[in-house]
Amino acid sequence: MPSINRCLPAVRRLRIANTNFQQSSQLRIQAARSAYQPLQRRWQHSEAATASSNADEGPPPSRSGLSQSKIKYTAESYPDLKRDSRFKEITSDDVKFFKDVLGADNAIIDGYSQDATSDLEAYNADWMRKYRGQTRLVLKPDSTEQVSKILKYCNDNLIAVNPQGGNTGLVGGSVPVFDETIINLGRMKNIRSFDDVSGILVADAGVVLEEADNYLGEHGYVFPLDLGAKGTCQIGGNIATNAGGLRLLRYGSLHGNVLGIEAVLPDGTIVDDLCKLRKNNTGYDLKQLFIGAEGTIGIVTGVSIICPQRSPAVNVAYFGLESYEKVQEAFKEAKKQLQEILSAFELMDSQSQKLYNKASGNKLPLENDHAFYCLIETSGSNTDHDSEKLNAFLEHVMGEEIVEDGVVAENETQLKNLWACREGISEASQHFGGVYKYDLSIPLPQLYDLIEDCRKMFQENGLMDPEDESKPVLDVVGYGHMGDANLHLNVATRRYDKQVEKVLEPWVFEWVKERHGSISAEHGLGLAKKPFIGYSRSDNMINLMGQIKKLYDPNGIMNPYKYI
Amino acid sequence: MATKLRILVPVKRVIDYAVKPRVNKAQTGVETNVKHSMNPFDELSIEEAVRLREKKKPVEDILAFSAGPAKSQDILRTAMAMGADRGIHVVEEKQELEPLGVAKLLKKVVEQEDRNLVILGKQSIDDDANQTGQMLAGLLNWPQATQASQVEIDGDTCTVTREVDGGVETLRAKLPMIITTDLRLNEPRYASLPNIMKAKKKPLDKKTLADFGVDGEKRLKTVKVTEPPARQGGGKVEDVDGMIGKLKELGAL
Numbered sequence: 078m079p080s081i082n083r084c085l086p087a088v089r090r091l092r093i094a095n096t097n098f099q100q101s102s103q104l105r106i107q108a109a110r111s112a113y114q115p116l117q118r119r120w121q122h123s124e125a126a127t128a129s130s131n132a133d134e135g136p137p138p139s140r141s142g143l144s145q146s147k148i149k150y151t152a153e154s155y156p157d158l159k160r161d162s163r164f165k166e167i168t169s170d171d172v173k174f175f176k177d178v179l180g181a182d183n184a185i186i187d188g189y190s191q192d193a194t195s196d197l198e199a200y201n202a203d204w205m206r207k208y209r210g211q212t213r214l215v216l217k218p219d220s221t222e223q224v225s226k227i228l229k230y231c232n233d234n235l236i237a238v239n240p241q242g243g244n245t246g247l248v249g250g251s252v253p254v255f256d257e258t259i260i261n262l263g264r265m266k267n268i269r270s271f272d273d274v275s276g277i278l279v280a281d282a283g284v285v286l287e288e289a290d291n292y293l294g295e296h297g298y299v300f301p302l303d304l305g306a307k308g309t310c311q312i313g314g315n316i317a318t319n320a321g322g323l324r325l326l327r328y329g330s331l332h333g334n335v336l337g338i339e340a341v342l343p344d345g346t347i348v349d350d351l352c353k354l355r356k357n358n359t360g361y362d363l364k365q366l367f368i369g370a371e372g373t374i375g376i377v378t379g380v381s382i383i384c385p386q387r388s389p390a391v392n393v394a395y396f397g398l399e400s401y402e403k404v405q406e407a408f409k410e411a412k413k414q415l416q417e418i419l420s421a422f423e424l425m426d427s428q429s430q431k432l433y434n435k436a437s438g439n440k441l442p443l444e445n446d447h448a449f450y451c452l453i454e455t456s457g458s459n460t461d462h463d464s465e466k467l468n469a470f471l472e473h474v475m476g477e478e479i480v481e482d483g484v485v486a487e488n489e490t491q492l493k494n495l496w497a498c499r500e501g502i503s504e505a506s507q508h509f510g511g512v513y514k515y516d517l518s519i520p521l522p523q524l525y526d527l528i529e530d531c532r533k534m535f536q537e538n539g540l541m542d543p544e545d546e547s548k549p550v551l552d553v554v555g556y557g558h559m560g561d562a563n564l565h566l567n568v569a570t571r572r573y574d575k576q577v578e579k580v581l582e583p584w585v586f587e588w589v590k591e592r593h594g595s596i597s598a599e600h601g602l603g604l605a606k607k608p609f610i611g612y613s614r615s616d617n618m619i620n621l622m623g624q625i626k627k628l629y630d631p632n633g634i635m636n637p638y639k640y641i
Numbered sequence: 642m643a644t645k646l647r648i649l650v651p652v653k654r655v656i657d658y659a660v661k662p663r664v665n666k667a668q669t670g671v672e673t674n675v676k677h678s679m680n681p682f683d684e685l686s687i688e689e690a691v692r693l694r695e696k697k698k699p700v701e702d703i704l705a706f707s708a709g710p711a712k713s714q715d716i717l718r719t720a721m722a723m724g725a726d727r728g729i730h731v732v733e734e735k736q737e738l739e740p741l742g743v744a745k746l747l748k749k750v751v752e753q754e755d756r757n758l759v760i761l762g763k764q765s766i767d768d769d770a771n772q773t774g775q776m777l778a779g780l781l782n783w784p785q786a787t788q789a790s791q792v793e794i795d796g797d798t799c800t801v802t803r804e805v806d807g808g809v810e811t812l813r814a815k816l817p818m819i820i821t822t823d824l825r826l827n828e829p830r831y832a833s834l835p836n837i838m839k840a841k842k843k844p845l846d847k848k849t850l851a852d853f854g855v856d857g858e859k860r861l862k863t864v865k866v867t868e869p870p871a872r873q874g875g876g877k878v879e880d881v882d883g884m885i886g887k888l889k890e891l892g893a894l
């Protein structure tokens with residue numbers, strides 16, 4: 078086998094920075110290649126601050142350049158939701174208090190004493206351009222103490238707040254519904270400590286995931302979480318949503334990797350549990366409550382997390398397969414033959430790849446059309462060992478005709494391009510107007526049935542047409558983390574349309590419930606999934622959750638109208 | 642009867658172009674314990690040769706050639722997975738070959754293997770010499786067309802378009818000839834699994850420099866390799882006067 082050996086620190090999306098090697102040839106290669114290098118968001122409107130852009134300060138936010146004013150206010154799209162009249166409307170005294178606490182000018186966007194509409198919009202609108210709040214106040218504390226003072230004040234005065242990280246959440250949890258005050262963590266971005274013996278990183282919640290990962294990369298380590306929005310989302314936001322992402326198959330969930338949390342409760346109490354121990358069986362493990370709480374019981378300000386060694390040898394292969402049965406076979410074989418070096422097994426259907434191609438203009442890796450595509454990544458410590466295993470696996474799946482065709486990345490550029498075919502789908506799905514996104518856990522054998530059923534439904538009800546602009550739906554695509562039995566159903570639309578939503582909900586949730594799946598595998602509940610929690614949790618469980626919420630946030634100021 | 646094309650494509654194993662090279666401690670070269678892959682320009686050469694065959698040009702065979710350490714075999718297999726028919730590997734662990742040495746070696750290969758078209762990358766991204774193709778043309782006394790952005794072959798006439806400052810230049814010559822490739826020529830394909838499997842069975846001959854009667858003796862001595870100076874951060878000036886003042890201060894005005 079030719080060099081499928083990738084003996085480079087596993088930095089598949091590390092910026093290609095040849096600055097120390099500025100030879101004209103290299104620069105020219107970059108220039109020429111960029112034309113077809115699907116570094117994720119190349120094809121996005123250039124004015125848009127993208128989910129992968131490196132915002133210098135704070136989130137920014139959804140996609141600031143795109144005119145947010147076209148996005149409907151959440152209050153209008155959810156007419157049944159009413160602003161809770163208990164919550165105080167902000168006065169100039171409140172603003173003054175916050176200014177005193179925060180000190181710096183750039184720590185507050187104040188839409189009360191001046192017109193700050195355009196600055197605020199980026200914080201009010203979500204990444205999907207589906208939700209839009211109406212806050213006139215964004216606070217950007219830079220220390221845990223500031224967060225504590227702010228929250229206590231809000232709690233005492235019944236000011237509703239919306240914690241915000243990188244604003245890449247996909248369920249409408251990261252932006253206000255009405256005028257909740259946004260507390261954005263973007264200015265808390267210090268790495269507090271790193272121990273390169275244990276691999277334990279302690280950092281502020283506002284550190285951008287990619288920056289944390291780059292930092293760890295310099296020490297030979299890797300952040301145990303990776304996802305398409307890594308250039309913008311914050312590790313605090315990741316913890317608040319219990320994000321799953323691309324490395325879960327290999328490194329497990331945040332519930333296992335997060336060792337400690339520092340958080341602030343509404344009454345100002347600092348939960349100081351920045352533990353750096355793997356084992357600590359001394360009482361209730363309260364930090365777990367904050368993992369996936371989506372900002373409803375407190376604000377995460379610091380994180381302690383155990384990070385694995387970065388794998389020096391990374392290989393990526395991309396296959397075409399004829400049926401979902403074959404996909405399952407390939408997955409079984411991959412687990413059997415690749416075992417400890419398997420680090421990702423991603424599924425993409427034919428429609429998702431066509432949509433990616435159409436939106437990005439990037440060529441697909443395989444010449445012919447296949448019903449399904451899979452991306453496999455291996456990461457290990459020994460190039461020769463990994464290649465041998467991968468070779469045997471590839472020979473097997475080709476020989477047994479489990480896969481129809483495939484390619485193996487021969488260099489870093491190809492490796493990135495193959496990953497882009499998977500990671501670019503999310504963006505491609507909403508490239509043509511909007512997207513209805515469902516993030517579901519479904520038992521593997523039935524996983525793909527949902528897409529087929531859904532597609533059939535839209536074919537029959539006449540709402541879908543790939544060409545006809547008058548139809549709201551463009552296509553139904555399915556993809557996801559096969560390794561975690563986690564499917565993404567994306568209904569790509571030309572515009573958001575109540576009719577489409579009515580067809581999908583609660584149909585999707587009922588479908589998933591019947592198969593004992595989860596209606597939200599990794600994206601959380603937010604505003605979008607709140608009414609449907611009952612499809613995945615019993616009344617008993619929901620009651621118990623309500624008790625937790627009451628205990629930590631008795632006034633209900635934390636991210637109201639959402640979650641449970 | 643059109644001339645049969647017997648193509649030679651030299652390929653070089655270099656540090657992957659996405660890897661940032663670092664100077665070694667002894668300042669004698671760069672750290673080589675990083676990922677390597679095929680010189681990107683050589684990918685273009687292989688791709689072009691394979692496309693000639695796909696365009697039903699009378700390609701008799703495509704020979705991929707590499708001189709370098711044992712690991713260079715990997716890129717020869719890649720070349721064969723992309724469509725080359727066979728490979729020759731001159732194993733040379735000890736020293737880097739210089740462009741002239743390589744050109745002399747290639748001349749021998751051309752003669753022994755009876756080649757009439759050599760497609761090379763315009764340069765390799767490690768030493769950026771941009772010399773081998775030209776030297777080979779000189780040694781063979783063949784016509785050369787460097788930095789090709791388009792190649793047409795009709796009978797034994799070869800038309801090459803190359804981008805020059807402010808426009809394009811079109812060259813025409815008769816085979817045998819030397820072509821070097823530039824970035825806009827094509828977009829190299831991925832090596833597909835079935836072709837990777839097939840490539841394992843394609844012949845790959847191992848040879849030594851001595852087999853070709855070349856000694857590979859170095860004519861250049863690397864004195865020292867250093868990193869470029871770190872970039873200084875920029876500063877802001879308040880207004881035009883501030884800028885003029887600053888420029889004066891720096892002695893630029």
Ligand SMILES: Cc1cc2nc3c(=O)[nH]c(=O)nc-3n(C[C@H](O)[C@H](O)[C@H](O)COP(=O)(O)OP(=O)(O)OC[C@H]3O[C@@H](n4cnc5c(N)ncnc54)[C@H](O)[C@@H]3O)c2cc1C
Pocket residue numbers: 128204239240241242243244245246247250251262282303304305306309310311312313314315316317318319320321322323371372373375376377378503504599600603636
């Ligand atoms: C392109 C793209 C790909 C994605 N891929 C994946 C994926 O593969 N897997 C996956 O699980 N998710 C994925 N997501 C969604 C994912 O949930 C978010 O990207 C990320 O985890 C949220 O981080 P954030 O900093 O942007 O948080 P935000 O979007 O700002 O906030 C999300 C929620 O957390 C709360 N919150 C944020 N910060 C804090 C804090 N410090 N303390 C308390 N509460 C807080 C907010 O109130 C909100 O409810 C993707 C999103 C995008 C746009």
